[in-house]
Amino acid sequence: MAVSREPIQKEPVRLAIEGQDLELPVLEGSEGEVAIDISELRKKSGVITLDEGFVNTGSTTSAITFLDGEKGVLRYRGYPIEELAKHCDFIEICYLLIYGDLPNAEQASCFRSSIREHTLIHEEMRSFYNGFPRDAHPMAILSSVVGALSTFYQDSLDPSDPRQVEVSTHRLLAKLPTIAAYSYKKSNGQPFMYPLNKLDYCENFLQMMFATPTEPYEVDPDFADALRLLLIVHADHEQNCSTSTVRMVGSSNANLFASISAGISALWGPLHGGANEACVSMLEEIVADGGNVQKYVDMAKDKNSTFRLMGFGHRVYKNFDPRAKIIKATCDRLLAKLQLDDPLFEVAQKLEEAALKDEYFVKRKLYPNVDFYSGVIYRALGIPVQMFTVLFAIGRLPGWIAHWHEMHQSPGKRIYRPRQVYTGQTEREFVPLDQR
Ligand code: SDX
Numbered sequence: 001m002a003v004s005r006e007p008i009q010k011e012p013v014r015l016a017i018e019g020q021d022l023e024l025p026v027l028e029g030s031e032g033e034v035a036i037d038i039s040e041l042r043k044k045s046g047v048i049t050l051d052e053g054f055v056n057t058g059s060t061t062s063a064i065t066f067l068d069g070e071k072g073v074l075r076y077r078g079y080p081i082e083e084l085a086k087h088c089d090f091i092e093i094c095y096l097l098i099y100g101d102l103p104n105a106e107q108a109s110c111f112r113s114s115i116r117e118h119t120l121i122h123e124e125m126r127s128f129y130n131g132f133p134r135d136a137h138p139m140a141i142l143s144s145v146v147g148a149l150s151t152f153y154q155d156s157l158d159p160s161d162p163r164q165v166e167v168s169t170h171r172l173l174a175k176l177p178t179i180a181a182y183s184y185k186k187s188n189g190q191p192f193m194y195p196l197n198k199l200d201y202c203e204n205f206l207q208m209m210f211a212t213p214t215e216p217y218e219v220d221p222d223f224a225d226a227l228r229l230l231l232i233v234h235a236d237h238e239q240n241c242s243t244s245t246v247r248m249v250g251s252s253n254a255n256l257f258a259s260i261s262a263g264i265s266a267l268w269g270p271l272h273g274g275a276n277e278a279c280v281s282m283l284e285e286i287v288a289d290g291g292n293v294q295k296y297v298d299m300a301k302d303k304n305s306t307f308r309l310m311g312f313g314h315r316v317y318k319n320f321d322p323r324a325k326i327i328k329a330t331c332d333r334l335l336a337k338l339q340l341d342d343p344l345f346e347v348a349q350k351l352e353e354a355a356l357k358d359e360y361f362v363k364r365k366l367y368p369n370v371d372f373y374s375g376v377i378y379r380a381l382g383i384p385v386q387m388f389t390v391l392f393a394i395g396r397l398p399g400w401i402a403h404w405h406e407m408h409q410s411p412g413k414r415i416y417r418p419r420q421v422y423t424g425q426t427e428r429e430f431v432p433l434d435q436r
Pocket of ligand 1: 053152179237239240241270271272273298301307308309310311312313314315316364366369370371
C-alpha cells in the first residue's frame, strides 16, 4: 500500500505586504524539502504569487518519486533507481509506482497475467491507421489512438469508480506497446503483428515491432534486457511537464485515456521527451560535419544562436542525471557485445567531455540528461529515430498513471486552475467599425 506521510509543520514565516503582517505555514517533506504553504495567501491578502515555468512552485505533495537534483538522486517509492534497474523487470516497476510497493510473487503473477489479457486493441481500431498519412509522426498517432480508446472502452471511463480505474489502468499498460508497434508497421507498410502473450512485456513489443508473418522471429535477449532497462529509467520523474499535464487534465475529471493522451502530446516537445529524437539528429549532424564537437559547444554558448545541446541540462538535476549514467554504461556493454562501433556514441562521449570542461556548462551546472545517450541504444536495437519518444512514452506510462491515481486520491483534490497577473489594456471605450 502506498505510504504517504503528512508533511511536518515547521515555524511559520511572516510576510509583510499591502500593510498587512501575515503568517504563512511552512511544511517539511519526508526528505527535508521545505515549502511555504500559500494556499490561503490570496484569501488573507488579496495577493498572488508569480513563478513563470513553476521553477520555485510545488503543485502538490507526492509520495511516488523523489529526486535530489544537487546530488543526482532518483528513487521510486524510496528505492534507488540503480537497484531497481539492476534487479526488476518493467512490470514490477509499473506495480511499484502505481500501487506503492514492489509486488510479491503472487501479486506480480496476477498483475502480469491481467496485463497479458488486454494486449489486443479492438479490431476496428486498426482502421484508424489507414486514416493517417504514411509519414505521420508516431507520437501524433499515439496520442490520437490513446485518446480514441475512450470511444471503444466506454465501460471504464469513470474516474470515481475504482473498478473502472483499475480496468483502464491495465488496458493502457497492455495496449500502449501494441498501439506503438502498429504505428511503426504503418510507417513501413509491413503487416501489423498481433501480440504474443507467451512473451514478456519487452519481448512482446520487440516482436510486434520487428517480426513479420513470413519469417520466424527470435527476440535477442540482450535487446529485450536493454529495452527493460530503458523503460525502467524512464518510468517516472515526479512533476515533469508531461506528468503535470496528466494531473492537470485529470483534475477536471476527464477520463484516464484522455489524460494520458494529453501527457503524450506534452512529452512530444523537443525540450522534453522529444529531446532524445532531437539529440540523435544533433549527433548525426556533428558526425556528418566531421565530428568537430567544439564547434557545437561554442554554438550552444552563443546567445545569438537558438542552438542548444539536446540531451544536456535539466530543470532539477544540477549534477549528473543518474539515468544518464545507467544508460551510458548500458550503451558501452551493448555496443561491445554487438561489436558495434556507433560513431554517434563516440561523438556523444567527446561532446560530453568537451562540454563538462567548459566554464559555460560548468557554471550553469549543465550535465547530460536521460535523453543524451538513450538514442544510441535505441539505434542499436534497430528502433527508428521517430520512435524514440514513443519508447519514452511507453516507459513513462506507469508514472503518469500513478500520478493520476494519486491526484484523484488526494483529500485536497481540486481542478488545476492557476491565477495570472494581467498586463493587458485597461478598460476602454468600444470603437465602431466605421471609426476604426
Ligand atoms: C526531459 O522535468 C523532467 O524531469 C524532464 C525529464 C523527465 O524525465 O521527465 O527529465 C525528461 O525532458 C529531460 C530534458 C530534455 N531536454 C533537453 O535535453 C533539451 C535541452 N535542454 C534545455 O533546453 C534545458 O536544459 C531544459 C529545457 C532541459 C531545462 O530548461 P530550464 O530549466 O528552463 O533552464 P533554462 O532554459 O532557463 O537554462 C538555464 C541556462 C540558460 O542560460 P542563461 O540564460 O542562464 O545564460 O542554461 C542554458 C540556458 O540558455 N541552457 C543551455 C542548455 N540548457 C540550458 N545552453 C545550452 N544547451 C543546453 N542544452
